[in-house]
Amino acid sequence: xxxxxxxxxxxxxxxxxxxxxxxxxxxxxxxxxxxxxxxxxxxxxxxxxxxxxxxxxxxxxxxxxxxxxxxxxxxxxxxxxxxxxxxxxxxxxxxxxxxxxxxxxxxxxxxxxxxxxxxxxxxxxxxxxxxxxxxxxxxxxxxxxxxxxxxxxxxxxxxxxxxxxxxxxxxxxxxxxxxxxxxxxxxxxxxxxxxxxxxxxxxxxxxxxxxxxxxxxxxxxxxxxxxxxxxxxxxxxxxxxxxxxxxxxxxxxxxxxxxxxxxxxxxxxxxxxxxxxxxxxxxxxxxxxxxxxxxxxxxxxxxxxxxxxxxxxxxxxxxxxxxxxxxxxxxxxxxxxxxxxxxxxxxxxxxxxxxxxxxxxxxxxxxxxxxxxxxxxxxxxxxxxxxxxxxxxxxxxxxxxxxxxxxxxxxxxxxxxxxxxxxxxxxx
Numbered sequence: 001x002x003x004x005x006x007x008x009x010x011x012x013x014x015x016x017x018x019x020x021x022x023x024x025x026x027x028x029x030x031x032x033x034x035x036x037x038x039x040x041x042x043x044x045x046x047x048x049x050x051x052x053x054x055x056x057x058x059x060x061x062x063x064x065x066x067x068x069x070x071x072x073x074x075x076x077x078x079x080x081x082x083x084x085x086x087x088x089x090x091x092x093x094x095x096x097x098x099x100x101x102x103x104x105x106x107x108x109x110x111x112x113x114x115x116x117x118x119x120x121x122x123x124x125x126x127x128x129x130x131x132x133x134x135x136x137x138x139x140x141x142x143x144x145x146x147x148x149x150x151x152x153x154x155x156x157x158x159x160x161x162x163x164x165x166x167x168x169x170x171x172x173x174x175x176x177x178x179x180x181x182x183x184x185x186x187x188x189x190x191x192x193x194x195x196x197x198x199x200x201x202x203x204x205x206x207x208x209x210x211x212x213x214x215x216x217x218x219x220x221x222x223x224x225x226x227x228x229x230x231x232x233x234x235x236x237x238x239x240x241x242x243x244x245x246x247x248x249x250x251x252x253x254x255x256x257x258x259x260x261x262x263x264x265x266x267x268x269x270x271x272x273x274x275x276x277x278x279x280x281x282x283x284x285x286x287x288x289x290x291x292x293x294x295x296x297x298x299x300x301x302x303x304x305x306x307x308x309x310x311x312x313x314x315x316x317x318x319x320x321x322x323x324x325x326x327x328x329x330x331x332x333x334x335x336x337x338x339x340x341x342x343x344x345x346x347x348x349x350x351x352x353x354x355x356x357x358x359x360x361x362x363x364x365x366x367x368x369x370x371x372x373x374x375x376x377x378x379x380x381x382x383x384x385x386x387x388x389x390x391x392x393x394x395x396x397x398x399x400x401x402x403x404x405x406x407x408x409x410x411x412x413x414x415x416x417x418x419x420x421x422x423x424x425x426x427x428x
Contacts, residue, residue: 020050057118
């Protein structure tokens with residue numbers, strides 16, 4: 001038992017020293033071109049700081065085991081080290097006329113993490129050391145990023161964080177009203193989702209260019225909500241006018257949505273997977289082909305327009321209300337028709353969300369629902385969702401965007417129907 005405890009302490013002290021080493025390597029590398037004697041805090045210094053923090057932790061453990069005061073050694077050594085190191089770096093900064101608090105903060109944090117590695121969560125301490133080193137090593141990249149950051153981008157990021165971390169936790173999740181009601185928290189989550197999709201699209205376009213950026217942003221958004229991507233890009237088409245690239249993004253989202261539905265069908269409703277998956281894959285391939293062709297045809301500039309806003313909060317709110325109203329009306333109609341009209345209910349539900357249709361069909365299959373009825377219900381939901389997105393595009397977008405996306409959607413539905421008919425004929 002004693003041997004095992006010793007091995008654990010050696011291991012923890014080794015982690016503490018390693019934290020100092022990796023931080024010291026990064027600090028030394030930043031000053032690698034400096035002449036000998038001018039590097040005051042490099043790999044050796046930070047390695048010793050790691051050992052100092054680890055040693056403080058070992059002393060703290062020993063004193064605590066003997067019933068002594070807890071925390072006295074760690075706090076005392078930390079205060080003494082912080083004062084001496086800060087005083088030394090201040091004198092060095094005055095002599096060099098170069099002021100920076102980075103090395104001081106890094107040294108103090110190295111001490112704390114090294115101490116934590118010995119007396120606390122060793123894995124958390126090691127992860128903290130790696131993250132700190134990564135942040136220190138990203139100096140040039142972060143500086144370049146901040147030089148290119150505009151005020152609208154910063155403002156939008158702050159608003160998005162406020163929407164997610166400040167407002168959302170305060171809203172109640174319980175629905176209010178008839179027909180399942182409207183949940184304030186879920187409604188606001190949809191607003192956050194729309195804003196986030198718009199922001200991700202903005203970043204992708206800025207980094208990768210208009211064509212590739214919209215396709216990648218659309219595919220990422222399609223993992224969450226292809227409907228949200230559609231209404232977001234439709235709004236952009238009126239202000240930016242990049243019809244082909246925006247339609248390519250929505251087509252990419254549609255492809256991911258079809259693939260996601262096929263995966264859900266296999267997992268939740270395997271009884272209809274043979275019938276449902278081939279048409280969905282065919283529709284997805286058609287959407288992918290449309291996205292690629294539209295992205296290649298797009299001749300827009302790869303420069304982000306000056307002063308472009310990642311998302312407009314008023315527009316996001318309007319789009320959220322639109323989708324919430326559509327979903328509420330679909331639920332109201334579903335309550336009116338009841339489960340007897342499953343295909344009609346699935347089509348109405350598909351106006352807002354096709355995942356709910358897939359989950360519902362999968363649940364009813366376990367209650368002896370006929371496989372043919374389940375397949376037709378799922379198909380009605382998918383087709384209704386696709387046509388609803390074309391409708392949203394027509395209402396919110398401009399002509400060229402609507403035409404391109406409408407054409408891609410029509411071809412996707414046609415491909416899915418053709419493959420279904422061919423599969424049905426082949427299976428007999």
